[in-house]
Amino acid sequence: MARTALVTGGSRGIGAAISKALKAEGYNVAATYAGNDEAAAKFTEETGIKTYKWNVADYDESKAGIEKVEAEVGPIDIVVANAGITRDAPFHKMTPDQWKDVIDTNLTGVFNTVHPVWPGMRERKFGRVIVISSINGQKGQFAQVNYAATKAGDLGIVKSLAQEGARAGITANAICPGYIATEMVMAVPEKVRESIIGQIPAGRLGEPEEIARCVTFLASDESQFINGSTISANGAQFFV
Ligand SMILES: NC(=O)c1ccc[n+]([C@@H]2O[C@H](COP(=O)([O-])OP(=O)(O)OC[C@H]3O[C@@H](n4cnc5c(N)ncnc54)[C@H](OP(=O)(O)O)[C@@H]3O)[C@@H](O)[C@H]2O)c1
Numbered sequence: 001m002a003r004t005a006l007v008t009g010g011s012r013g014i015g016a017a018i019s020k021a022l023k024a025e026g027y028n029v030a031a032t033y034a035g036n037d038e039a040a041a042k043f044t045e046e047t048g049i050k051t052y053k054w055n056v057a058d059y060d061e062s063k064a065g066i067e068k069v070e071a072e073v074g075p076i077d078i079v080v081a082n083a084g085i086t087r088d089a090p091f092h093k094m095t096p097d098q099w100k101d102v103i104d105t106n107l108t109g110v111f112n113t114v115h116p117v118w119p120g121m122r123e124r125k126f127g128r129v130i131v132i133s134s135i136n137g138q139k140g141q142f143a144q145v146n147y148a149a150t151k152a153g154d155l156g157i158v159k160s161l162a163q164e165g166a167r168a169g170i171t172a173n174a175i176c177p178g179y180i181a182t183e184m185v186m187a188v189p190e191k192v193r194e195s196i197i198g199q200i201p202a203g204r205l206g207e208p209e210e211i212a213r214c215v216t217f218l219a220s221d222e223s224q225f226i227n228g229s230t231i232s233a234n235g236a237q238f239f240v
Pocket residue numbers: 008009010011012013014015032033034035036037039054055056057082083084085105132133134135176177178179180181182183184185
């Protein structure tokens with residue numbers, strides 16, 4: 001029977017590419033989103049992938065949503081914690097709300113997404129936890145104290161989960177994308193974007209499909225021994 005994958009923030013950007021790539025590999029896929037109903041409806045119409053709306057920052061909503069997905073699509077074998085936001089500001093101007101919004105969504109959101117599926121993975125002796133971190137969690141970034149803290153935190157989460165899950169057939173890995181051509185990056189002023197591209201030895205932004213390729217690799221049954229690792233996909237912009 002085909003395995004089931006859940007992709008948070010799976011209706012747009014990198015997440016949409018991940019959802020489509022997993023479907024193309026034969027997985028049953030469910031994608032979540034936060035509020036953009038129009039984009040989600042369009043995505044389902046185009047791909048046939050079911051979408052579910054909940055806020056990853058809310059534990060009860062996440063748990064209830066995951067129960068619904070498991071009832072309608074199947075027990076979740078692969079979870080891709082991809083949903084994320086930015087609320088950029090230099091530290092001296094960063095508000096407590098900007099800090100909290102990003103922590104709640106990008107870091108607590110990973111806990112809220114993985115915690116409800118973890119017991120089922122342990123029981124079935126198989127699981128793939130894949131967290132979409134960021135190059136800025138590896139190197140830090142001006143005006144992103146909040147975002148960098150969450151993305152560095154993701155790496156701590158997967159390294160710890162890897163140790164807890166290894167004997168139960170569960171792997172946990174992170175992917176650190178560099179700058180990828182999604183709405184998140186295309187929303188920054190063109191001058192800033194040009195300067196970002198100038199810092200990438202590849203001379204271009206990455207494509208969402210290049211991140212999705214990392215996910216399908218980690219999701220496969222054959223990737224069992226790859227556990228607690230971080231894949232950097234950044235066009236040679238930064239080495240750990
Ligand atoms: N783009 C890059 O260059 C880049 C680089 C490194 C890492 N990343 C990471 O990659 C991931 C995806 O980024 P992206 O550029 O594809 O972002 P995006 O285009 O802005 O899409 C974000 C997705 O996450 C969903 N989402 C946001 N907040 C949510 C919440 N509280 N609850 C549930 N879903 C929520 C959005 O739902 P709606 O459609 O309803 O808004 C959307 O589907 C993020 O974790 C980001 O930090 C991105």
